[in-house]
Amino acid sequence: MVRSLLVANWKMYKTVAESQAFVQEWLERRAKTDRAAEQVICPTLPALYVLAQALRGRDIRVGAQTLDLGREGANTGAVSGYLLREAGASYVIVGHSERRRLYGEDDAVVRDQAVAALECGLKPIICVGESRAERELGRTDAVILHQVQSVIQALNDLADTVFAYEPVWAIGTGLVPTAEEADRVAGVIQDALVRAYPNSGGTVRILYGGSVNRQTVREFAAAPRLDGALVGGASLDVEHWIALNQGWMEVRG
Ligand code: PGA
Numbered sequence: 582m583v584r585s586l587l588v589a590n591w592k593m594y595k596t597v598a599e600s601q602a603f604v605q606e607w608l609e610r611r612a613k614t615d616r617a618a619e620q621v622i623c624p625t626l627p628a629l630y631v632l633a634q635a636l637r638g639r640d641i642r643v644g645a646q647t648l649d650l651g652r653e654g655a656n657t658g659a660v661s662g663y664l665l666r667e668a669g670a671s672y673v674i675v676g677h678s679e680r681r682r683l684y685g686e687d688d689a690v691v692r693d694q695a696v697a698a699l700e701c702g703l704k705p706i707i708c709v710g711e712s713r714a715e716r717e718l719g720r721t722d723a724v725i726l727h728q729v730q731s732v733i734q735a736l737n738d739l740a741d742t743v744f745a746y747e748p749v750w751a752i753g754t755g756l757v758p759t760a761e762e763a764d765r766v767a768g769v770i771q772d773a774l775v776r777a778y779p780n781s782g783g784t785v786r787i788l789y790g791g792s793v794n795r796q797t798v799r800e801f802a803a804a805p806r807l808d809g810a811l812v813g814g815a816s817l818d819v820e821h822w823i824a825l826n827q828g829w830m831e832v833r834g
Contacts, residue, residue, distance in 0.1 A: 583784060583786055583808050584618065584619050585618035585619065585802075585808055585809045585829060585830070585833050585834075586618060586619045586620075586621065586743065586786050586788060586808060586809035587618045587619070587620050587621070587809050587810055587812065587825060587826055587829060588620075588621045588623065588644065588672070588674075588706060588745075588788065588790075588809070588810070588811045588812065589620070589621065589622045589623060589812055589816030589817075589822060590623050590646065590674060590677070590790075590811055590812065590813050590816065591622065591623060591624050591625060591646075591813075591816065591817060592625075592646070592679070592813060593625060594625070594817055595624060595625060595628065595817065596625075596627075596628070597627055597628045597631055600624045600625070600628035600631070600632055601628070601631060601632070601635060603817075603819055604622070604632055604635050604636060605635070606819045607819050607822065607823070608635075608639070610819065610823060611823065616830050616834045617640070617826055617830065618809060618826055618829055618830060618833075618834075619640075619642070619809075620640075620641050620642070620826065621641070621642045621643065621644045621671070621672050622636075622641065622642075622643055622644065622816075623643070623644040623645060623646050623672070623674055624643070625646075626645070626646075626660065629643060629645060629665070629668055629669065629670060630668040630669055632669075633668060633669020633670065634669065637669075642671040642672060643669055643670055643671065643672075644670055644671060644672030644673055644674065644706070645660075645662075645665045645670045645672070645673040645674070645703070646673075646674050646677070646680075647673065647674065647675065647677070647680050647684075647686070647694070648660065648661060648662040648665055648673050648675070648694055648697060648698060648703070649661050649662075650693055650694065650697050651697075652701075661697075661701070662694075662697050662698050662700070662701040662703050663701045665701075665703060666701050666702050666703050670703060671703065671704060672703060672704045672705075672706055672743070673694075673698045673703045673704070673705055673706070674705075674706045674708060674745075674811075675691050675694040675695050675698060675705045675706065675707055675708065676691035676694070676695075676707050676708040676709065676728070676732075677708045677747070678708065678710055678747060678749045678752060679752075688727070688728060688731040688732075689731070691707070691728075691731070691732060692731050692732045692734075692735045693735075695707055695732050695735070695736065695742070696735050696736065699736070699741060699742070704741045704742065704743060705741075705742055705743070706743045706744075706745055706788070706811065707729075707732055707742060707743065707744050707745065708744075708745045708747045708790065708811070709724075709725050709728035709729055709744065709745070709746060709747070709770070710724075710725070710728075710746060710747040710748045710749050710751075710752075710790075710791070711724040711725065711748055711749065711750075712724075712749045712750065713749065713750035716748070716750065721748075721766065722766070722769050725746070725766060725769055725770060726769065726773055729744065729770055729773045729774070730773060730777075733773070733774065733777050733778075734777075738778070738781065739774060739777075739778050739781050739782060739784075739785050740781060742785055743785065743786045743787075743788060744770050744774070744785060744786070744787045744788070745787070745788040745789070745790045745811045746763060746766050746767055746770060746787065746788070746789055746790070747789075747790040747791050747811060748766075748791050750791075751790075751791025751792050752790070752791045752792070752813065753792070753813060753814060754791075754792060755792050756791075756792060757791060757792045757793075757797055758791075759800075760800040760801050760803060760804045760807075761804070763789045763801060763804055763807060764804035764805065764806050764807060767787045767789070767804065767806035767807050768806050770787055771783065771785075771787060771806055786808035786809060787806060787807060787808055788807065788808060788809045788810055788811045789801045789804070789807050789809075789810055789811070790810060790811030790812065790813070792814075793810045793811075793812045793815060793825070794812075794814075794815040794821070794825070795815065795821055795824040795825055795828055798810060798825050798828040798829050799828045799829075799831065799832050802828065802829045802831075802832035802833045803832050809829070810825070810829065812825060
């Protein structure tokens with residue numbers, strides 16, 4: 582059975598000191614939780630290295646929220662996957678809808694980022710999702726398939742990849758699809774992965790993301806084709822984060 586994966590996406594929140602305080606409190610309280618999903622925190626870039634140091638040797642990973650292509654070079658402002666890996670990241674989110682919308686990272690960029698991540702030993706968490714307009718036009722499956730296929734065509738292997746179904750209209754809005762609908766779309770993703778990679782496609786973890794909180798997490802945990810969650814707002818509070826893990830594990834542990 583694949584291990585569940587819960588990913589905290591802190592976006593542009595928390596200073597270095599606040600990030601350290603979260604981790605400190607989490608480590609103290611976490612001892613009381615006997616069973617846990619695999620957990621990854623994706624902090625702001627300035628906090629990544631210190632959190633990776635603080636979590637060394639613990640069963641908790643640190644991830645980045647995006648990466649730039651290449652290894653090193655005269656690219657002002659850029660941070661490559663190689664640098665992130667060396668700073669202690671194990672995972673990296675690619676294709677998040679905020680990156681697609683605010684920074685123009687289109688399917689081609691997302692594909693190259695996924696390839697670059699794997700090349701330097703980072704596990705890409707590849708986000709796909711339809712907008713509200715696309716959903717209303719009945720284009721959800723077509724959009725998802727297009728986004729998934731554009732990435733997997735460029736990969737040699739799916740080992741170390743994670744996919745996240747993140748309907749754009751559910752991110753930060755408090756709106757969520759039903760667990761049945763999220764599970765159905767996870768099935769669309771899984772079918773595409775299995776068609777492309779009959780041996781390994783079925784073992785790739787598929788997460789749900791978009792307004793997951795301690796109330797809704799149990800419903801998504803009950804969806805058989807979901808292997809975890811990508812959580813924004815509700816991951817910023819330690820107590821809430823612990824409750825999320827407990828809620829998921831109560832259903833899936
Ligand atoms: P949210 O964000 O949980 O705040 O909706 C999810 C995400 O952006 O991954």
